[in-house]
Amino acid sequence: MKRWQKFSIYIGIVMIIGVLAGIFYVQRSTYTPTAAAIEAAESASKEKDVLFFEGEQKNPTILFYQGAFVENTSYSIWAEQVAAAGFNVYLLRQPLNLAILGQNSAEKIIEEKQLTSYIIGGHSLGGVIGSRFAHEHLGDERLKGVFFLASYPDKNGDLSSFDGSVLSITAEEDQVLNEEKYLEAKEHLPDYTLFEEIEGGNHAGFGSYGKQKGDGQAEITDEEQQRIVAAMIIRWASRLAD
Template structure:
């Protein structure tokens, strides 16, 4: 009988410790995820020019007028809430492009590289470009390398292609946007990554922009302070993206 009671007490303590560890892990995870700033939450409201809705694993920014092609699929950066990219996604939709921001398991694109498939398969009448911010861009490139026939182009926001995302042998149009005050993106790795991009790739540097202002989630640990406003950086993102999209046939 004593052994049985001892066993039950041991199970109770083991379960209690496991619950404590799970609760601690969840609390730590919430601490590390960058939430959307108030500006991003405001940009998530539909109006007479853009309809915004969550569908499956995507936030869809849909122009009220007939969308232009190609549509945009976007993979967020590591541990960044997908809603944090809503200001520039909304502005791009106001220019006529349908934008899909993809949510990732645990907010890490490494676990959701193929999530573009669901969007592409569900909309056979659309053409698409795929890109992402930081880690999201690297895994967008890996998807594009495996499925170049499904895409019209690839774009990088404060990101670069690696060997597993080698696009140099494709004919895909590529756009890479970086900020001159980016304290997160490694200059050496970005330069090294150019060998994995087509010779026709376009490179745009946003002077004064940093890493975090490719979204709207406040300062990021390790980043440099920007010398332009978040709104100004988003305007330059949208302008460069709109020009690039207009050049894709």
């Protein structure tokens, strides 16, 4: 066997090992939904890996980007409650559960379902990516609002000129959210942004997937925090209803 052939085989083996190691890392790093979240998801329909909780067509549809390495089913508890209040909710699912790999996934739903009004939301990294999508669609009259769960926009998701509504929800015991970057990011938000904080809540409590590495200890349960999240979203989104 020639030297270059041996080298090609060696490179191929290294690449395969790298891919397998990457898959293993992602699997080990992924947060899976609790039994309560799985049960709540039973009220949703699955459409190409997207979870759809049906509300009412007259209200803006909510399109939600998951947090990094968090399965979208983990947000089913508050999504079910928001849908019960009259809002269609789509829990988007990106490749490898990383929103950064599927920034335009909301576009598919908007066009396929011919939405006449919609709201973009996201948790943690999902909020960053959601804001980038919103930034690219600032001229779209169908975009009524943007909300962040323990998240913020970066310069590529600047919303300072957005004339729609923006909601930012954080949690008192959140130790994952970068406080410095969160404060700096306020320059990318409209002056009229509504800021809310959940007493006793933490980062992982915006979903239901168990304890997250580096997070603070919550003083309330996941279910309690998500009831609060749902109530805040419903109250805010109701102002945007036609």
